[in-house]
Amino acid sequence: MTEVTQKDVCNAFKNIGAVPGDVVIFHSSLKSMGHVAGGAEAVINGILDAVGSTGTVAAATLWWDGGKEKTPDHFDIKNSPAYNGATAEAMRKDVRALRSNHYSHSVSAIGAKAVDLTCEHGTGKAYPDPWNETAFSEKSPWTKLIEYNALYCFIGCTMNVCTLKHRIEGEFVQDMLERLPEDTRMFYRQKLRYKRNPGCWAVFDIEKMQQKFAEEHLLAQSTLGNAKLIGIRSQTLLTRAKELLVSDPANWFVDKAFLAWIDEVSTTA
Numbered sequence: 402m403t404e405v406t407q408k409d410v411c412n413a414f415k416n417i418g419a420v421p422g423d424v425v426i427f428h429s430s431l432k433s434m435g436h437v438a439g440g441a442e443a444v445i446n447g448i449l450d451a452v453g454s455t456g457t458v459a460a461a462t463l464w465w466d467g468g469k470e471k472t473p474d475h476f477d478i479k480n481s482p483a484y485n486g487a488t489a490e491a492m493r494k495d496v497r498a499l500r501s502n503h504y505s506h507s508v509s510a511i512g513a514k515a516v517d518l519t520c521e522h523g524t525g526k527a528y529p530d531p532w533n534e535t536a537f538s539e540k541s542p543w544t545k546l547i548e549y550n551a552l553y554c555f556i557g558c559t560m561n562v563c564t565l566k567h568r569i570e571g572e573f574v575q576d577m578l579e580r581l582p583e584d585t586r587m588f589y590r591q592k593l594r595y596k597r598n599p600g601c602w603a604v605f606d607i608e609k610m611q612q613k614f615a616e617e618h619l620l621a622q623s624t625l626g627n628a629k630l631i632g633i634r635s636q637t638l639l640t641r642a643k644e645l646l647v648s649d650p651a652n653w654f655v656d657k658a659f660l661a662w663i664d665e666v667s668t669t670a
C-alpha cells in the first residue's frame with residue numbers, strides 16, 4: 402500500500418500553492434491517499450507545516466446532517482462530532498483548534514487567523530440559504546475565508562463537497578432579490594426553500610463547473626499518495642462561479658423550478 406508521511410502532505414500542499422502565512426481550508430478522504438503514517442493528525446500537521454507559524458488551517462466540522470432527532474439546541478460546540486470524515490473530526494478534536502459556534506455549518510481552525518475566522522459565526526449581514534440565513538453570513542468563517550482569499554482544497558474528493566458553494570448560491574439569490582422593488586422581495590423569497598418551506602433552491606452542478614475551472618487553468622492540481630489534490634483560491638472560486646451562473650444559468654442550475662424563479666424575478670425587476 403502507498404505510504405504517505407506528514408512531509409508528503411506538506412510538499413503536496415506547497416505544490417498546489419500553499420505558502421507561509423496562507424489560510425488553507427480542506428475537505429478530505431483519508432483512505433484515498435493510501436496509508437497515512439500518523440493518520441488524520443499527520444494530514445493536519447503536514448498542511449500546518451506548509452503554511453508555517455503565521456498560517457492557518459481550517460476545515461468544515463459539520464454536525465447537523467438533517468436528521469430530525471438533531472435540533473439546533475442540541476448542538477454542543479465542545480462535544481458534537483463532525484460527520485464529514487475522519488480528518489474533519491480530528492480537526493474538531495485537536496487541542497489547538499477553535500470551533501465556530503454554528504449547529505449546521507461550523508468550521509474548526511488552527512493558527513494565526515483561527516480566532517478571527519471562528520469568533521462571530523452567525524452574525525453580520527445575512528445571505529439567503531435553505532437552513533437558517535446565518536450559516537454564511539457576513540461574519541461567518543465562510544465569508545472570512547473569501548476575504549482572506551483562502552486556498553480551498555480537496556484531498557481525494559471532488560468539489561461536490563465544497564461547503565462554500567452554499568455561500569455562492571446565497572450571493573446569487575441575494576443579488577437577484579436586490580434587483581427587485583423592496584416591497585416584492587419577501588414574496589419571491591418565500592418561493593425559495595427555507596427551513597420547513599419546501600421551495601426551489603439555487604443548487605448548481607459544481608462537478609461540471611470543476612471541469613470548466615480545470616479547462617480554464619483555475620485549479621492547482623497535484624497528487625498526495627494515491628489521491629488527487631485540488632486547490633483553488635476562494636475569491637477565484639466565488640467570482641468565476643458567479644460569472645458562469647449569471648451568464649448561463651440554464652447550463653449550471655439543476656433545479657428547473659429555480660430557473661423559472663430566475664425568469665419571474667427578471668421579468669418583475
Ligand SMILES: CC(C)(COP(=O)(O)OP(=O)(O)OC[C@H]1O[C@@H](n2cnc3c(N)ncnc32)[C@H](O)[C@@H]1OP(=O)(O)O)[C@@H](O)C(=O)NCCC(=O)NCCS
Nearest residue numbers: 428429430431432433435436437440485486487488558562
Ligand atoms: C465521505 C468521505 C469522508 C469518505 O472518505 P473516506 O476516506 O472513506 O473516510 P474518512 O476520510 O472518514 O476516513 C476513514 C477511512 O480511512 C481509513 N483510515 C484509518 N486510518 C487511516 C490511515 N492512517 N491512513 C489511511 N486511511 C486510514 C479508515 O479505515 C476508513 O476507511 P474504511 O471506511 O474503509 O474503514 C469523503 O469521500 C468525503 O467526501 N470527504 C469530504 C466530506 C465533506 O467535507 N463534506 C462536506 C459537506 S458536503
